[in-house]
Amino acid sequence: MKLGSVKYLVGEGIKNTWVNRLMTLASVGVLVACMVIIGLAILITENVNVAIGNLEQQNVVMAYMKDYNWALYSDDNTSEDQASSSETASSENEDGENSADEDEADKNGIKETDYIIHSDEEAQALCDEIAKLPNVAEVIFVSSEEGLQTVKDSMLAGQDEYFDFLNEEYGNPMSCAAKIKMKDMALFDETLEQISALEGIDIIQSQSDLAEKITAIKNGIGVAGVWIIAILMVIALVIVSNTIRVTMYNRKLEISIMKAVGATDTFVRIPFVVEGMLIGLISAVIAEGLLYFCYRVATETIISTLSTTDIVKYGDVALWLFLVFAVIGLFAGVLGSVIMIGKYLRREGSEFAAI
Amino acid sequence: MEQFLTNAEILQPQRPIIEFRGVSKTYPGGTHALEDVNIKIHNGEFVFIVGSSGAGKSTFMKLIMREEKTNTGEIKVNGFNLTDMKRKDVPLLRRTMGIVFQDFRLIPTMNVFDNVAFAMYVVGASGRDIRREVSKALSKVGLGHKARSMPSQLSGGEQQRVGLARALVNSPDLIIADEPTGNVDPNMSYEIVSLLTEINKKGTTILMVTHDHNLVRDFQHRVIMLDGGKIVADNAGGDLQ
Numbered sequence: 001m002k003l004g005s006v007k008y009l010v011g012e013g014i015k016n017t018w019v020n021r022l023m024t025l026a027s028v029g030v031l032v033a034c035m036v037i038i039g040l041a042i043l044i045t046e047n048v049n050v051a052i053g054n055l056e057q058q059n060v061v062m063a064y065m066k067d068y069n070w071a072l073y074s075d076d077n078t079s080e081d082q083a084s085s086s087e088t089a090s091s092e093n094e095d096g097e098n099s100a101d102e103d104e105a106d107k108n109g110i111k112e113t114d115y116i117i118h119s120d121e122e123a124q125a126l127c128d129e130i131a132k133l134p135n136v137a138e139v140i141f142v143s144s145e146e147g148l149q150t151v152k153d154s155m156l157a158g159q160d161e162y163f164d165f166l167n168e169e170y171g172n173p174m175s176c177a178a179k180i181k182m183k184d185m186a187l188f189d190e191t192l193e194q195i196s197a198l199e200g201i202d203i204i205q206s207q208s209d210l211a212e213k214i215t216a217i218k219n220g221i222g223v224a225g226v227w228i229i230a231i232l233m234v235i236a237l238v239i240v241s242n243t244i245r246v247t248m249y250n251r252k253l254e255i256s257i258m259k260a261v262g263a264t265d266t267f268v269r270i271p272f273v274v275e276g277m278l279i280g281l282i283s284a285v286i287a288e289g290l291l292y293f294c295y296r297v298a299t300e301t302i303i304s305t306l307s308t309t310d311i312v313k314y315g316d317v318a319l320w321l322f323l324v325f326a327v328i329g330l331f332a333g334v335l336g337s338v339i340m341i342g343k344y345l346r347r348e349g350s351e352f353a354a355i
Numbered sequence: 356m357e358q359f360l361t362n363a364e365i366l367q368p369q370r371p372i373i374e375f376r377g378v379s380k381t382y383p384g385g386t387h388a389l390e391d392v393n394i395k396i397h398n399g400e401f402v403f404i405v406g407s408s409g410a411g412k413s414t415f416m417k418l419i420m421r422e423e424k425t426n427t428g429e430i431k432v433n434g435f436n437l438t439d440m441k442r443k444d445v446p447l448l449r450r451t452m453g454i455v456f457q458d459f460r461l462i463p464t465m466n467v468f469d470n471v472a473f474a475m476y477v478v479g480a481s482g483r484d485i486r487r488e489v490s491k492a493l494s495k496v497g498l499g500h501k502a503r504s505m506p507s508q509l510s511g512g513e514q515q516r517v518g519l520a521r522a523l524v525n526s527p528d529l530i531i532a533d534e535p536t537g538n539v540d541p542n543m544s545y546e547i548v549s550l551l552t553e554i555n556k557k558g559t560t561i562l563m564v565t566h567d568h569n570l571v572r573d574f575q576h577r578v579i580m581l582d583g584g585k586i587v588a589d590n591a592g593g594d595l596q
Contacts, residue, residue, distance in 0.1 A: 005479040019464075254473075257460055260420075261474040261525065262450035264443070 009267065013274020020247050020275075027243040028283045031332065034232040034239075035287035035325045036294070041228045042321065043295060046312045048221050052214050054310060059214070061180040062142075062205040063130065063195050065123055069144050070175040070202050071115040072108055108171070116200040123176045126200045130178050135191040140179040147174035175202060186215045236328060240279055240336035244272050248344050255344075269341045276337035280329025288322045371395040371431070372529055372560050373419060378428030380414050380584075388414035390584045392428070395591075396562065396577075398528070401555040403571045404564045406581035412564050415581060416531060419562070420452070421445050433528055450478055453522025455532040459514040461506040467493065468502040471521045478525060492520040496550060512543030519550060523559075530554065532563040536570065548574055 017024050064070065105111045117123050124141050131139040142150070148167065151174060152160035166173050182191055192204055248255070258268050295314050302311060373396040380389040389411045396402055406412050417423040418430055421437050430437040433451040440448065461470045471492055475485045493499045496516040506514055515535055522530050532551065536544035548563070548570050555561045565571060571578055580588035 005476065008476050253460060254462055257462070257473065257521075258477050259446075260449065260454045260456075260460075261477050261521075262446040262448075263477040264446045267477060 005267070006270075009270040010274050012271035014278065016247055016251070016271055016275045017278045020243070020250065023243045023246050024275075024279055024282075027239050027279050028286065030239045031236050031279065031283035031329060032287045032290065034236045035283060035328060036291050038229050038232050038328065039287060039291040039321050039325070040294075041225050042324065043291075043312065043317065045221050045225045046317060049218070050310055050312055052218055055210070055214055059182075059185065059207055059210050061182065061192070061195070063178045063180060064175040064202045064205070065117045065126060065177060065200050066115050066202045067117040067123065067144065067175050068110065068115055069172050071110045072171050073173055117176065120176070122200070123178075126198065127178045129198055130180060130195055133191060133194050135183050135187045136180055137183045138181040142177045142179050144172045144174045144176045147177055148172050186218075188212075188215070233328060233332070236332040237336050240276050240332040241340050243279065244276055244337040244340045245344075247275060248272060248341060265342075265345050268345060269338065272337040272341045273334055276333030277330055278333070280331070280333035281326060282329075284322060284325035284329040287325050288318070291321065292318065370398050372398045372400075372433055373562070374429075374431040375418075376429045378418065378425050378430055380418065380423060381426050387584050389418070392584075392586055394579065394586060394589065396560065398560055399555070399558050401552065401561040401574075401576040402563070403574075403576055403578045404562060404581065405566070405568075405571060405578060410581040411584040412581055414584075416533065416562070416564060419531065420454070421448055450525060451527055452529040452531055453525065453527040455515070455518050455522045455530065455535045457534040457537040459506075459511075459518045459538070461514055461517055463506055465506075466502070467498060467504050467506070467509070467517050470506065470517055471524050474521045474524050488524050488526075489520075492524040493517075495523060495554075496520045510543075511539045512546060515539055515543070515547055516550070519547065523554065527559065529560045529562065532561065534564050534566065536565060536567055541569075544570060545573075552576075 112118060117126065120141070120143060123143075127139045127141045130136055148163060152163050155163070163173065180195065182188060188206075192206060195201060195204060255268055292314055299311050299314075373394070375392045375394045378389055378392045379387070381387050392411075392415070404412050404415060414423060418425060418437070419432055421432075421440060425438060428438075432448060435444070435448045435451075437448070462473065465473065468489055471489045472485045475488060480488070490499065490502070493502055496519050498513060498516055498520065501509065501513065506517065509517065515538070519532075519535070522532075530551070535547055535551070539547065544567060551561050551563065552574060561576075578588065578590050579586060
């Protein structure tokens with residue numbers, strides 16, 4: 001197609017938009033409404049994601065390690081220790097040359113072979129191993145002393161004395177631990193299994209219920225968002241198609257003459273596609289402005305009443321939202337006009353001969 | 356798409372520009388519009404198509420413009436075989452012909468110049484060609500001075516002459532006129548057919564549907580009469596057969 005023809009057709013499309021300004025206005029109105037609702041759905045989803053993200057950050061998993069303190073307080077270990085110590089003792093009696101460093105039990109009857117993590121360095125190495133797991137975002141090593149202090153801090157006044165007593169009489173009841181944050185809560189159980197499988201991990205303390213709830217909320221919002229957008233896209237498509245149909249019937253005479261003098265279907269179609277695109281783009285610009293205004297008012301109210309600052313800034317999503325609106329507008333405009341004019345040309349467009 | 360004749364051959368006198376071989380057309384519902392029509396219209400001829408309502412004139416013209424397809428038989432127009440023509444090739448066929456409508460079909464929001472130029476925009480002509488050819492076409496039909504007038508400011512005869520200028524502007528080999536005098540007074544009818552005759556003398560084939568027996572009698576061109584979907588008379592050799 002020649003440049004002159006393209007200019008002519010684009011000009012025709014723009015002219016049609018103005019000539020059918022009432023229908024254009026109606027279509028733009030409905031499209032803007034659809035886009036604003038879609039925008040709100042996106043903004044709500046984003047804000048919920050931010051809130052959930054904060055929750056996820058708080059959803060920390062504690063993986064306790066099999067260190068000396070674990071051996072000290074482990075019932076199974078104690079009985080095994082005793083059996084093991086007596087065996088060792090008899091063994092020593094028999095050959096009298098076993099290594100004292102490896103097998104000799106301490107005053108609590110615990111030998112080095114009874115536990116796996118012997119030092120903070122080994123604990124840190126295990127933390128590094130955990131950090132290598134794909135869904136692990138962050139691992140912080142918590143020493144047994146820090147762990148004890150944390151537990152004591154969480155107790156009511158006076159209750160922490162029990163832990164002091166335990167510590168003084170028997171030793172620190174807290175094992176060293178890895179404080180783990182995950183990337184995706186949907187992979188929570190899978191990640192827990194991977195951590196448990198590592199040698200040196202005793203038990204894992206987690207809030208799996210919360211993880212499940214977070215995942216369910218995220219999925220629910222995602223599904224609802226997709227449905228809202230899909231339904232509104234269909235509405236947008238129908239609205240633009242309808243406008244194009246009216247324009248087409250208004251221009252029935254021109255179309256019949258075009259066909260009679262040898263216009264191709266593409267040539268007939270282009271002005272309508274241009275009109276549809278214009279309607280879509282005008283709607284996108286108006287929707288962006290309107291949504292900005294509505295969101296600003298809403299966030300100012302929320303910030304002043306709820307005293308929260310965890311709200312997505314419009315500026316952070318403005319360009320992205322405009323792109324979404326433009327794509328919706330262009331999609332509805334182009335597809336609506338192509339469908340309508342195609343239908344018309346197949347059924348009636350060639351009826352130029354009144355003989 | 357098969358092209359039966361070269362352009363040089365088409366433009367030679369006595370070469371058929373339109374050829375129907377055993378053409379029949381039955382519409383869904385069983386209406387037999389044309390039955391076993393065999394005819395040749397040669398390049399440079401002026402042909403009146405006459406017949407009562409329901410005789411098959413509309414179908415005959417629609418088949419030439421590839422508005423309809425045949426059920427049986429073969430049609431060749433301007434070197435195009437219409438029988439197996441693809442939809443995308445139909446515009447190419449139509450660019451070789453000009454069409455004049457009974458109801459003028461001018462776009463009321465465009466002036467005379469733009470109404471004629473419209474036909475050239477469609478085929479992608481340049482701005483310079485459009486200005487030159489539209490002026491020429493309007494001069495041919497005697498409306499060079501009315502280029503800026505709106506259709507509503509013209510008489511019926513003048514509007515039909517604008518329609519004729521639009522049909523002429525792309526220099527077609529064939530002009531199909533659908534009762535071009537149907538909506539104008541008798542004097543203007545004569546003027547329009549005179550114009551068509553002038554155009555025909557310069558080599559353009561004219562196919563004109565009419566009910567006006569006076570015009571047919573006075574202009575002495577070839578007449579094809581249709582009745583019940585069949586050609587019942589054709590004075591191709593001189594007198595009506």
